Amino acid sequence: MKLRLEECCVVRQSKTLLESLYLSVKPGEILAIIGPNGAGKSTLLRVMSGSIQPTSGTVWLGGRNMAEFSGMELAQHRALLAQECTTTARFSVQDLVSMGLTYTGKHIVRKKKNEIIESVLDRVGLADFGERDSTTLSGGERQRAHLARVLAQLHGGGESRGAGILLLDEPLAAQDLAHQKLIMECVLAYAAQGGSVVLVLHDLNWAAACADTIAVLSRGRLHAQGKPVEVLNIHLLAEVFGVQSRNYVTHVGTGRPFIIPHDLMERSSLRT
Numbered sequence: 001m002k003l004r005l006e007e008c009c010v011v012r013q014s015k016t017l018l019e020s021l022y023l024s025v026k027p028g029e030i031l032a033i034i035g036p037n038g039a040g041k042s043t044l045l046r047v048m049s050g051s052i053q054p055t056s057g058t059v060w061l062g063g064r065n066m067a068e069f070s071g072m073e074l075a076q077h078r079a080l081l082a083q084e085c086t087t088t089a090r091f092s093v094q095d096l097v098s099m100g101l102t103y104t105g106k107h108i109v110r111k112k113k114n115e116i117i118e119s120v121l122d123r124v125g126l127a128d129f130g131e132r133d134s135t136t137l138s139g140g141e142r143q144r145a146h147l148a149r150v151l152a153q154l155h156g157g158g159e160s161r162g163a164g165i166l167l168l169d170e171p172l173a174a175q176d177l178a179h180q181k182l183i184m185e186c187v188l189a190y191a192a193q194g195g196s197v198v199l200v201l202h203d204l205n206w207a208a209a210c211a212d213t214i215a216v217l218s219r220g221r222l223h224a225q226g227k228p229v230e231v232l233n234i235h236l237l238a239e240v241f242g243v244q245s246r247n248y249v250t251h252v253g254t255g256r257p258f259i260i261p262h263d264l265m266e267r268s269s270l271r272t
């Protein structure tokens with residue numbers, strides 16, 4: 001199902017958080033949203049998920065205005081992993097994940113629900129954590145438990161292989177390298193099955209390595225949009241992030257850019 005934003009603006013307390021945005025993601029595509037702190041990335045993701053309405057403009061989901069979707073319909077088609085996932089009540093991890101099935105798993109029998117929960121926990125590297133009190137999880141484990149909840153939601157909606165939309169806000173922020181890789185594998189697998197994925201990422205190299213399209217937000221505006229190789233360059237780093245870098249390299253095998261903090265490395269080597 002295609003998701004498309006048409007001239008979307010968000011204004012809060014007379015401040016424009018998003019300005020006249022046009023953006024789309026189609027089935028099978030991975031879209032990475034990058035930009036400095038406060039650029040409007042999380043706000044954009046919330047608009048794309050339908051959890052907040054744009055002040056003006058329209059979000060189209062499969063050709064229908066998203067504002068017309070019921071909560072149940074939205075739950076079946078898209079799932080949002082928010083930037084901060086807190087867990088205060090003492091649910092077990094499997095109960096936390098089963099909350100993803102509250103709407104979309106109503107018709108599913110208990111045995112099948114348990115299979116879904118087991119499968120998504122395995123995918124996020126928490127196969128042995130089902131019985132654990134979720135308030136005792138580490139930051140990275142907690143984020144992955146919530147990712148499992150979100151995957152379960154789409155699974156219950158029948159969108160595990162197909163037209164669902166997975167919206168992830170900084171899913172790598174709390175993860176070590178092995179788990180960053182595991183999560184990006186989940187993302188690639190979901191897109192390979194025909195799903196759409198929208199990721200807010202601060203790590204530009206993961207965006208460069210895995211995204212089909214990168215959208216660069218700066219002060220609520222779409223500064224640039226295109227393939228990683230078209231978008232990521234030293235001019236962008238200077239203009240949008242205010243970081244001067246003399247160089248970046250291109251990965252020989254794939255032709256995708258890889259950004260190295262070249263100047264910092266040179267300065268560090270002077271200290272040794």
Ligand SMILES: Nc1ncnc2c1ncn2[C@@H]1O[C@H](COP(=O)(O)OP(=O)(O)OP(=O)(O)O)[C@@H](O)[C@H]1O
Binds near residue numbers: 012013015042
């Ligand atoms: N309800 C609100 N009222 C006023 N300003 C808001 C409101 N919500 C968000 N903002 C501001 O809008 C801007 C965009 O916020 P948003 O969370 O979308 O940024 P972001 O790009 O995700 O940032 P980060 O990389 O730091 O997570 C920020 O300056 C934030 O302080």
